[in-house]
Amino acid sequence: MGFLGILVGLGLLVLFAFRGWSVLLLAPTAALVAALFGGEPLLANWTQVFMASAAGFLAQFFPIFLLGAVFGKLMDDSGAVSAVAVFIARCLGKHRVMTAVVLAGALVTYGGVSLFVAFFVIVPMAQSLFRAASIPRRLIPAAIVLGTSTFTMSAMPGTPSIQNAIPMPFFGTTPFAAPGLGIIASIIMLGIGLWWLQRAEAAARRAGEGFGEAPHDAAEHAAVDELLRERATTAREFDPAEIRHGQLSKGPAPALNAILPLIVVVAVNLVMSLVVLPRLDLAFLGEERWGGTSISKVAGVWSVTVALAAAIATAILCNHRRLPALRQTMDAGANASVLPVLSVASLVGFGAVIASLPSFATVRDWVLSIGGGPLVSLAVATNILAALTGSASGGLTIALDALAQTYMEIASRTGVDPALMHRVAVIGSGSLDLLPHNGAVVSLLSICGLSHRESYMGIVMVGVVSSLLALAAVIVLSGVLGSF
Numbered sequence: 001m002g003f004l005g006i007l008v009g010l011g012l013l014v015l016f017a018f019r020g021w022s023v024l025l026l027a028p029t030a031a032l033v034a035a036l037f038g039g040e041p042l043l044a045n046w047t048q049v050f051m052a053s054a055a056g057f058l059a060q061f062f063p064i065f066l067l068g069a070v071f072g073k074l075m076d077d078s079g080a081v082s083a084v085a086v087f088i089a090r091c092l093g094k095h096r097v098m099t100a101v102v103l104a105g106a107l108v109t110y111g112g113v114s115l116f117v118a119f120f121v122i123v124p125m126a127q128s129l130f131r132a133a134s135i136p137r138r139l140i141p142a143a144i145v146l147g148t149s150t151f152t153m154s155a156m157p158g159t160p161s162i163q164n165a166i167p168m169p170f171f172g173t174t175p176f177a178a179p180g181l182g183i184i185a186s187i188i189m190l191g192i193g194l195w196w197l198q199r200a201e202a203a204a205r206r207a208g209e210g211f212g213e214a215p216h217d218a219a220e221h222a223a224v225d226e227l228l229r230e231r232a233t234t235a236r237e238f239d240p241a242e243i244r245h246g247q248l249s250k251g252p253a254p255a256l257n258a259i260l261p262l263i264v265v266v267a268v269n270l271v272m273s274l275v276v277l278p279r280l281d282l283a284f285l286g287e288e289r290w291g292g293t294s295i296s297k298v299a300g301v302w303s304v305t306v307a308l309a310a311a312i313a314t315a316i317l318c319n320h321r322r323l324p325a326l327r328q329t330m331d332a333g334a335n336a337s338v339l340p341v342l343s344v345a346s347l348v349g350f351g352a353v354i355a356s357l358p359s360f361a362t363v364r365d366w367v368l369s370i371g372g373g374p375l376v377s378l379a380v381a382t383n384i385l386a387a388l389t390g391s392a393s394g395g396l397t398i399a400l401d402a403l404a405q406t407y408m409e410i411a412s413r414t415g416v417d418p419a420l421m422h423r424v425a426v427i428g429s430g431s432l433d434l435l436p437h438n439g440a441v442v443s444l445l446s447i448c449g450l451s452h453r454e455s456y457m458g459i460v461m462v463g464v465v466s467s468l469l470a471l472a473a474v475i476v477l478s479g480v481l482g483s484f
Contacts (some may be wrong), residue, residue, distance in 0.1 A: 001015070001037050001038065001039070002037060002038035002039070002357055002358060002359025003036045003359040003362055003363075004037055004362070005033065005034040005035070005036065005037020005357070005359070006037075006038075006354055006357065006360065007357060007374045008034065008035050008037060009030040009031060009033045009034030009037075009059075009350075009354065010034075010141060010388060010410070012026070012029070012030045013026050013027065013030040013350065013388075013389070014034060014388055014389070014390075014437070017230075017231070017234065017251075017297070017389075017390065017437075018231075018390075018437045020226075020227035020230045020231060021231055022343075023228065023230070023233075023234050023285075023287075023343045023346050023347060024342060024343065024346050025037065026048075026049055026346075027267075027346035027347055027349055027350040028046055028346065028349065028350070029327060031045065031046070031050050031349065031350045031353035031354065032045065032353075034353065034354055034357065035353060035357065038357045038358065038359055040356075040357060041060050042192070043297060045353050045356070046350050049349075049352050049353050049356050050349035050350070050352060050353050051349060051370050052319075052352070052442035053235060053348055053349045053351070053352030053353075053401065054345040054346055054347075054348055054349035054352075054368075055345075056235055056389050057334070057341075057344065057345040057348040057397060058167055058341060060301060061162060061165065061210060061301065061323075061341070062337075062341050063301070063305045064160070064162055064165055064237075064305060064308065065162065065237050065337040065340060065341040066334060066337045066341075067308035067309055067312060068112060068114055068162070068237055068238075068308055068337070069114055069158065069237060069238050069239075069242075069333045069334065069336040069337035069340075070312055070313065070330055070333035070334055070337070070420075071112055071113065071114075071261070071265075071308050071311050071312050071333070072109045072112070072113045072114030072116075072117035072118075072238055072331055072333065073114075073117065073242070073246060073332050073333030074315045074316065074319075074323065074329060074330070074333065075108070075117065075258075075261065075315060075338065076113075076121060076246075076248075076321045077241070077246045077247060077248050077249060077322075077325075077329045078249050078253050078258075078319035078323050079248070079249040079251060079252040079253045079258070079319075079322055080253045080257065080258035080261065080315065080317065080319060081113055081117060081118065081121040082108055082121050082124075082125065082252055082449065083103035083252040083253040083254065083255055083257075083258035084104060084108055084109070084255070084258045084259060084262070085101075085121065085122055085125045085257040086125065086252065087259070088100050088103050088104045088107065089101075089104065089125070089129060090227050090356050094129075094132065094133060095133075097129045097130060097132075097133045098135065098139070098143055098194070098197050098198065098201060099194065101122065101127065101129065101130075101138055101140070101143040101144060101147065102127070102143050102146050102147040102190075102193070102194065102197070103147060104122055104147065105118055105122055105143075105144050105148040105152075106145025106147040106148070106151070106152045106190075106372070107259075107262065108121075108122075108262065109147070109148045109149075109152045109153065109159075109161070110156055110159055110262070110266070111259075111261070111262025111263070111265050111266065111311075112160045112261075112262065112265040112307070112308055112311055113262075114236065114237055114238035114254035114336075115148055115149065115153075115236040115237070115238065116232065116236055116238040116239075116240050116243065116440075116441060116443065117146050117238060117243065117319045117379075118144075119144065119148070119443065119444055119447055119448065120240075120243050122144055122148075123140065123144065123444075123447050123448055126140045126143065126144065127140065127214055127448075131211045131213055131214075134205075134210045135204065135208065135211065136201075136209050136211060136212060136453045137212050137214055137448070137450070138190060138205045138209050138212070138450060138458070139197060139200055139201065139204070139455070139458055139461055140448050140450075140455075141441075141444050141445055141448055141450060141455045141456075141458060142193075142196075142197060142200075142458030142462045142463075143197055144399075144444060144460040145441075145444065145458075145459050145462055146189075146190070146193035146194070146197070146463065146466075148188060149183065149430070149440060149463060150189045150190075150193065150430065150462065150463055150466060150467055151186035151189040151190055151402060151432065151470075152186075152231065153392070153430050154426045154429065154430035154467070155182045155183075155185035155186040155189060155391075155426075155427055155430075155470060156183070156186050156428045157175070157176040157177070157178075157179035157182045157424070158175045158185065158266055158269050158270055158273075159175065159177075160265055160304045160307060160308060162237050162329070162344075162393050162432060163392050163393055163396060163426050164324055165300060165301055165304050165428055166393060166396050166397050166400065167396070167400060167404075167421070167422040167425050168299070168300025168301060168383075168422070169298065169300070169301065169449060170298045170400045170404035170408075171404065171408065171418035171419070171421055171460065172294075172296030172418060173283055173422040174273040174274070174298060174299060174300050174419075174421050175269055175273055175300055175303060175304060175427070175482075176270065176273055176274065177391050177418075177419035177420075177422035177423050178363055178417070178419045178420050178423035178474075178483050178484065179484075180480060180484035181420070181423055181474045181477060181483065181484065182423055184365045184473065184474070185423075185427055185471070185473065187220045187465040188358065188468075188469060188470040188473055189329045189467060189470045190466075192461075192462070192465065192466040192469060193463075193466050194460075196458070196462055196466075197458075197462065200458065202422075203230055204240065206229075210415065214449055215449035216345055217301075218446065218447060218448060218449030221446070222240065222377050222443060222446040222447045224241070224244075225446065226365035228439075228442060228443055229239070229241050229281050229339075229444055231390075231437075231439035231443070232439040232442070232443045233340045233341070233343045233439065233442065234334075234344065234347065234389070234390060234391045236340065236395060236439070236440050236441055237337065237340045237341070237393075238336045238337070238340060239335065239336040239337070239338070239339045239340055240443060241336075242332045242333070242335050242336035245328065245331075245332035246325055246328045246329035246331075246332040246333075247325035247328060247329065249322035249323065249324070250322075250324075251265040251322065253257060253318070253319050253322055257318040257319055258319075260310075260313040260314055260318055261311045261312075261315040261318065262311070263307065263309070263372070264310050264311045265307045265310075265311040266307075266312045267302050268303075268307040268310045268311070269304060269306075269307035269381040269398075270415065272302065272303035272306050272307065273299065273300070273303040276305075276375045277295065277299045277302065277303065278299075280295075282295045282479065283333060285298070296473075298379045315363060335416070342390060343394075344393050345396035346393045346399070347389055347391060347397070347398065348394065348396065348397045348398060348401065350398070351385075351394075351397065351398030351399075351401055352398075352401055353400060354398075354402075355398075355402035361406040364402065364403065364406070367380065367381050367403065367470070368406065369421065372475075373479075374410045374411070374416060374421070375416070375420065375421065375424050375475045375479075376406055376475060378399075378403070378407060378421060378424055378425055378428065379424050379425075379427075379428040379471055379475065381399045381403060381428075382395060382396055382399045382425050382428035382429040383428045383429070383431050383432045384432070385398050385399045385426070385429075386430070386431070386432055386433035387432035387433060387435050389433075390433065390435065390437045390438045390439060391433060391438075391439070392429040392430050392433040393429070395429055396426065396428075396429035399425070399429075400425065403424045407421055416483075417482070419483055420478050420482075420483035423474060424471065424474060424475060424478075427467060427470060427471045428471055430467055431440075431464060431468050431471060432468075432482060434459060434460070434467075435464075436452055436456060441459060
């Protein structure tokens with residue numbers, strides 16, 4: 001009955017989350033259903049397992065959610081995101097529209113701008129560029145997904161995404177884990193994605209297909225759609241309901257002022273990870289008052305936190321004249337972080353209850369018995385959980401909460417580099433999370449005024465297929481060359 005309870009609980013979570021029910025209600029309910037089937041105490045599972053795990057996630061990662069959302073909102077309201085997009089489009093020219101949209105999304109998200117902020121800014125720009133170039137608008141979601149939700153989320157060394165931050169406390173790694181393999185994976189994702197997009201564009205031109213008719217109010221509707229909001233906040237770290245709060249600048253920021261905060265994120269993250277923190281004497285962290293932790297458990301989160309804080313200060317200094325309502329902008333950014341972090345924490349609590357059930361041992365043993373070694377089984381676990389939850393961050397945390405200690409023991413016995421496990425886990429979580437029910441997919445299509453039937457195949461090719469191939473390449477190369 002216990003294993004049946006796990007299936008029933010997971011089924012309830014997936015079914016009703018897809019229908020727009022709040023994960024804040026669904027996750028504990030589904031967890032208690034699973035516990036009930038297993039004959040486990042309900043209240044103890046809720047307060048001592050579910051809430052303890054959810055609170056642990058909040059304690060570790062809320063600073064990144066908070067600062068990331070504030071930074072994204074500052075960049076949006078100051079006109080910096082749109083200025084970066086326009087700058088790249090001008091540099092590449094009207095004949096490289098597809099590449100311009102991809103690189104604009106990549107630059108702003110690798111620089112720390114929240115995904116949904118990028119969506120709401122880049123979609124209008126992409127629509128204008130695609131219309132002028134007579135490229136079908138059905139290809140816009142694929143171009144944006146390639147730039148914002150693939151290599152800059154999971155593969156590029158140093159990316160400040162929450163997905164790249166989650167494995168750090170589990171494996172004692174930094175945001176720059178396995179940098180060589182991460183760069184190779186990024187090249188594969190970008191190369192396959194651009195190849196498919198250019199092939200699709202050429203086929204559309206041969207067929208005489210033009211831009212098409214675009215709805216005028218799709219983005220406005222998406223920003224206030226409550227059903228969409230519930231789906232979106234489990235997928236990424238920004239609440240779309242806050243996107244219209246604050247006050248937009250009347251004019252775009254100069255290109256240098258717009259790009260400088262993005263450079264600060266990457267530079268400070270690198271310096272903190274590889275230079276500053278390794279040289280500090282932080283032995284006091286082992287004391288009970290600091291949670292009895294170690295620098296390896298917190299260094300990665302600290303690096304990203306300091307990088308985002310420095311970028312916020314830079315954005316304000318560079319663009320303060322274009323932030324007419326600074327307090328309202330920062331308040332909106334702070335508020336935008338709350339529902340996403342609570343939603344993901346609830347998924348983590350659900351996973352903790354499932355992992356605590358005696359019947360979960362069967363699932364764990366099955367995962368560890370998958371052929372191909374620990375990297376393959378880790379990739380399978382993160383892919384499956386991200387696919388089922390529709391959330392890369394939620395699925396990744398659930399997998400690592402349940403299995404990271406076991407994988408670290410395997411690593412110590414077999415000599416597998418924890419940094420390699422970090423990179424495989426993150427890329428794995430960012431592959432099958434782009435299934436049709438994923439909140440980011442649903443939101444992007446809504447903002448573009450498109451349907452799954454029109455545009456989802458492109459998302460599969462540039463997001464799912466490219467990521468799976470990159471993941472396979474990383475595992476194969478690491479078997480030959482090791483971690484680098």
